[in-house]
Amino acid sequence: MLQKKICMLGSFSVGKTSLVRRFVESIFSDAYQTSIGVKVDKKVVRVNNQDVTLVLWDIHGEDVYQKIHMSYLRGMSGYLLVIDGTRRQTLEDALALNQRVIQEAGKVPAILVLNKSDLVDKWEIDSARESELAVAGWTILRTSAKTGASVEQVFSQLAAATLAE
């Protein structure tokens, strides 16, 4: 079976963990994230009639206390950049982080995940900004960990992108 290492990146409390909690297989406790800054989960998706195992490195959101261990990104086939749609700052932080990621790990398929689509009324990111990003080359998906909207799609789309590499 094909395996791919996928990293999940994003600021603190953008909903990465919620995103994985309901949709992936997990054996490790969340405590690992706070202690060593990463927690490994698994998601099997079916792409082009073949199963692909995504080994998900859910990397702790960066804050003043904890920097991302960039070495965790080594060998990844793709990544999800998760943003909290209701907090514009998370987008800016994510884009800054993205620069460092590309520096460290090179260019690999990535998806910009705009989470909390269920709270779209409170969004601080307008569609103009969204199209700007799309123009810049980002694949953007709106998800809701709460309702489950588009979550499966995020994983299968990223898997397909890594296979195309």
Next chain:
Amino acid sequence: MADQAHRRAPANQTEENPSANNHAYEELRHLIIAPEQEELADIQERLDDRARRTQDVSSVVAEAISMRRDQHGERALAQALAPTVQETLRESVRRDPHPLADALFPVMGPAIRKSISEALRGMLESFNEALEHSLSARGIKWRIEALRTGKPFAEIVLMHSLLFRVEQVFLIHRHTGLVLSHVVARSVATQDASMVAGMLSAIQQFVRDSFDSKNEESLDSLNVGELEVWIEEGPDAVLAAVIRGHAPSDYRLTMKEALEEIQQRYSSALENFKGDATPFLSAEELLTRLLAAQHREPAAAKKPRAALAAIAVLGILIVAYFGYSIYLMVEWSRFLHAVRGQPGITVISYDREGNRYHIQGFRDPLAADPNTLLKQAGLDPQNAQFDLAPYYSLDDSIVAQRARQLLHPPEGVTLSENRGELRVEGIASPQWISRVQERAPYIAGVASVDTSRLQNSHLLQLNAPKSAIESVILIFPIGRAELEPGQENTITQTQKQIRDIIAQANRLGEQTTVELTGHSDSTGIEGTNMLLSQERADKIRAALIRRGVTSANLHTRGVGTTQPLRPEDTEENRRLNRSVTFKITFTPTSSGN
């Protein structure tokens, strides 16, 4: 080819020979380089001719293989040849399985036997071990643990009796942290390998980052409770072994060697890894070799035997203990029964405290000693306490014994006792006989004495002369008191016998009384006959006195016809009734000795 080479030279000549100079030059050239040309042609031919090339290679192929083996170790060659050999074997079997089967036949039997015996031994060992563990305190503890944790007992036993066991081995792609291969020992529960491998890589990187280790040094072991994770890193691959217990340090070397082989064998697959682990399927066999285990007691074969022996000994001891206790109880009850039946002993009560018996009752001083009885029964006198008050037993045998003790019966006399009557039998001196008659009634338990079968020893000695005298009959004529003639010798002899018997009896302390009885026949009147018979007896008494017999010993009486010796049916019988006969009795002298 050779022909072509020859033909080529003349052909060239004809084409490039316009002049004689040229011809001479060609001639010279031919002379100079022809041999080399031929050699070249020959080499060319060797290379082109498949048959010859095969022939050439065949002459060195064996040497080449050994050289290769010596240079690079056996493994490289073996690895190179393995697929071919496998394919060859497969093909051979496909075509005709018999030759291979025949070739393997001699090794198959022993191999199968060995495998079966190994399996049986394993079964026996595990059975023994389970038996041993289930009987020990430790075994009970483990059983409780099994109940508490819900794991099977066998697994708990295995867990505790293992020195170490390599439960899982991961082969991880170093760069991505993705699992390439994963093997698990039997009956080990595992988590998802890809996540565990990822997390191990993350931890590795975390440690490396956090402690800023130089030279790409990395974590090489983790401890989690009873588990250890040993990690061995290569340039492209990481081996991680999950070990329960403590593996010996040389296991690290085994891991290193395995990793080196993997690095070597899969170098390009590792380099080009894009998430497809298929090329590493064959590494599973290598990883399986790393699943090792060592038990706490390698000499397990001995222990179960010891355990069984211990159980057997324990069993024998228990049986022996109960057997001995029952034996003692039986022996004691038999002993008590015997004591109760013992003459002269009366048991009123007994009780038991532990092993000690306390017996209360009465005992005649003449009765058997109970301690001796205990020893005879094989019981320990230490375990018994007798509390027996003395008394006089009226038991027949005890009374007889008491009589014996008091009367000192001479040899030849037996005493027996039956319900108060003491019977004395045998021959004894008249003195002893009189003592018996005097003392026996005073003996406790003797109500009467029967001496009817007791004979006076003195009288027995005097019996013969007594009957000799008593058989003498002195005959008288009809109506007269003078002896018939011819009886002088008889009377002389008789008086001598009488004097002898008196003397002999006197020596034995017996007083002799000789009674002379006068008889008459029925002729004449009764009154006259009575007088006549008295006269006849007096006559003989006088004659005896005259011949020296002491008169005090002689008494006479006339009985007339009242006690005839014979019925008077013939003349001879009538004659015998006209006679004097003797009757002798003895009485002990008061001073007798």
